[in-house]
Amino acid sequence: MRDDVYDVVVIGGGIVGASILRKLSEYRLKLLLIEKQPDVCEGASKANSGIVHTGFDAKPGTVEAECLRLSRGLWPKLIERLKIPYVECGAVMVAVSDEERSIIEETYLPSAAANGVACEWIGREELLERNPAVTPRAIGGLSIPGEALIDPFGATRSFAEIAAMNGAEVSLGSGVARIEANDDALLIALENGREVATRYAVNAAGLWADEIAGMIGDDSFALTPRKGQFVLTEEAVPVSQIVLPVPTKTSKGILLSPVVFGGYLLGPTAEDQEEKWDRSTTAEGMEAVLAGCEKLVPSARSYASVRQFAGVRAVCSEGDFVIRPSAVDARLVHAAGIRSTGVSASPGIAELVSAQLERAGLALESKPEAELRTDMPELFGEDNTTEAGEIVCLCRSITRGEIANALCRPVAAATIDAVKRRTGALLGECQGNGCIPKIMDLVAEHTAVRAGQPPLKGLQGSYLAFDCGSEGGTLHEG
Numbered sequence: 269m270r271d272d273v274y275d276v277v278v279i280g281g282g283i284v285g286a287s288i289l290r291k292l293s294e295y296r297l298k299l300l301l302i303e304k305q306p307d308v309c310e311g312a313s314k315a316n317s318g319i320v321h322t323g324f325d326a327k328p329g330t331v332e333a334e335c336l337r338l339s340r341g342l343w344p345k346l347i348e349r350l351k352i353p354y355v356e357c358g359a360v361m362v363a364v365s366d367e368e369r370s371i372i373e374e375t376y377l378p379s380a381a382a383n384g385v386a387c388e389w390i391g392r393e394e395l396l397e398r399n400p401a402v403t404p405r406a407i408g409g410l411s412i413p414g415e416a417l418i419d420p421f422g423a424t425r426s427f428a429e430i431a432a433m434n435g436a437e438v439s440l441g442s443g444v445a446r447i448e449a450n451d452d453a454l455l456i457a458l459e460n461g462r463e464v465a466t467r468y469a470v471n472a473a474g475l476w477a478d479e480i481a482g483m484i485g486d487d488s489f490a491l492t493p494r495k496g497q498f499v500l501t502e503e504a505v506p507v508s509q510i511v512l513p514v515p516t517k518t519s520k521g522i523l524l525s526p527v528v529f530g531g532y533l534l535g536p537t538a539e540d541q542e543e544k545w546d547r548s549t550t551a552e553g554m555e556a557v558l559a560g561c562e563k564l565v566p567s568a569r570s571y572a573s574v575r576q577f578a579g580v581r582a583v584c585s586e587g588d589f590v591i592r593p594s595a596v597d598a599r600l601v602h603a604a605g606i607r608s609t610g611v612s613a614s615p616g617i618a619e620l621v622s623a624q625l626e627r628a629g630l631a632l633e634s635k636p637e638a639e640l641r642t643d644m645p646e647l648f649g650e651d652n653t654t655e656a657g658e659i660v661c662l663c664r665s666i667t668r669g670e671i672a673n674a675l676c677r678p679v680a681a682a683t684i685d686a687v688k689r690r691t692g693a694l695l696g697e698c699q700g701n702g703c704i705p706k707i708m709d710l711v712a713e714h715t716a717v718r719a720g721q722p723p724l725k726g727l728q729g730s731y732l733a734f735d736c737g738s739e740g741g742t743l744h745e746g
């Protein structure tokens with residue numbers, strides 16, 4: 269076999285693919301992650317409720333319930349070591365009628381017990397004391413103290429970055445176009461013409477995982493898109509927890525939740541649609557969110573929206589996570605059909621996938637501790653410049669040094685949007701009007717210097733003194 273053959277190629281840079289890459293980077297393996305978009309976390313992983321679900325309501329015995337159970341044990345260490353923003357605020361499922369109380373008692377208390385998740389019924393007074401904005405019609409609710417808030421982008425980026433620091437390659441900006449299986453390897457052709465050979469591959473392509481499976485003639489599952497629209501408010505809503513309705517058959521329902529960085533999220537809707545990439549927002553969607561939310565929090569309609577956005581779930585024909593080797597070729601392991609709890613379940617999914625790969629014949633030899641990076645450093649590159657403290661984004665007080673850090677990280681920002689998501693620049697009142705030109709110059713400068721070209725005219729000097737060193741592991745394939 270050729271030297272340049274990868275041991276594992278992970279297809280898809282959402283939270284599931286990134287988490288799998290991190291887990292595999294603990295072993296002596298040659299790894300590559302291929303993501304179609306110019307950054308990690310561009311699919312469902314970037315637009316969701318940002319909740320780490322305990323799995324209290326998962327159907328016992330399912331693969332999803334098992335992944336959530338494993339994840340509960342893994343998150344605490346990951347959050348600490350990878351510096352992932354996280355708040356354990358707890359959740360309450362609000363009952364407004366005896367019928368809803370019966371559903372909680374007959375369905376959710378037993379499923380929580382079966383899944384080993386601590387939950388209890390709390391009375392109206394306690395519920396309203398913790399969450400004064402909740403409807404006075406509440407008769408009590410199910411308290412789930414372990415539910416928490418997370419930054420899904422921060423988690424995805426951290427997983428990918430720690431993997432890159434452990435030697436994994438991350439290729440952004442060009443998707444998998446074809447897979448050909450021969451006796452020695454899987455040959456993967458990218459849209460940009462690059463071809464790679466690998467002994468094993470993991471299919472973590474989110475909503476497109478059925479299309480990846482189809483590339484080797486596996487049509488064992490199908491994925492259909494279900495959109496969820498959200499409204500974000502920065503007003504001070506008097507709730508301290510995630511406020512949930514009693515779910516419906518198709519969705520966990522429209523909730524109101526604090527956001528890990530501040531503000532509150534209202535939503536999501538559950539709208540089946542044709543197009544997988546359609547993340548448009550609509551007036552009807554906003555109305556559905558407000559109408560659903562005001563049943564829980566009557567003042568919901570009065571909160572000014574700062575933003576409306578949508579994410580799309582992957583609804584699977586199998587009704588559960590598909591984590592198994594393909595029956596057509598066991599060298600392709602699926603991590604697919606991850607519908608509503610993929611952020612929460614991502615560490616557990618990575619455990620199951622690596623066990624599947626091992627069963628399929630991949631030798632997992634642990635790297636010695638001395639060779640393994642397990643903690644995420646705050647900064648990358650050394651900032652020697654006097655200009656590093658210069659404020660570039662005036663609204664959010666983001667400095668040139670912080671932007672340079674985003675451009676030098678192991679999975680480096682290569683677009684304006686990627687800088688925004690790593691630093692918070694452009695998210696202030698002016699929405700980038702003041703700082704976009706400077707940030708564009710810094711991105712262009714960085715990209716040129718990385719490619720070995722001379723610095724752009726007029727930009728020599730301060731930025732170049734910020735030495736990215738050799739930590740960066742990202743390849744941008746254009």
Ligand SMILES: Cc1cc2nc3c(=O)[nH]c(=O)nc-3n(C[C@H](O)[C@H](O)[C@H](O)COP(=O)(O)OP(=O)(O)OC[C@H]3O[C@@H](n4cnc5c(N)ncnc54)[C@H](O)[C@@H]3O)c2cc1C
Pocket residue numbers: 279280281282283284285302303304305308309310311312313314315316317318319320321442443444445472473474475476495496497536579580581606607608609610611612613
């Ligand atoms: C409205 C909504 C609310 C949600 N709320 C929560 C929540 O609170 N908590 C929770 O745990 N989960 C939640 N989820 C679910 C969670 O967001 C998903 O389960 C999770 O993000 C799925 O991750 P993924 O990596 O499988 O998919 P994705 O994030 O979609 O990643 C798949 C990636 O594959 C890439 N790709 C596609 N085709 C190719 C190709 N040919 N080659 C290379 N790359 C390719 C895509 O560009 C994409 O980046 C919610 C989802 C939605 C939509």
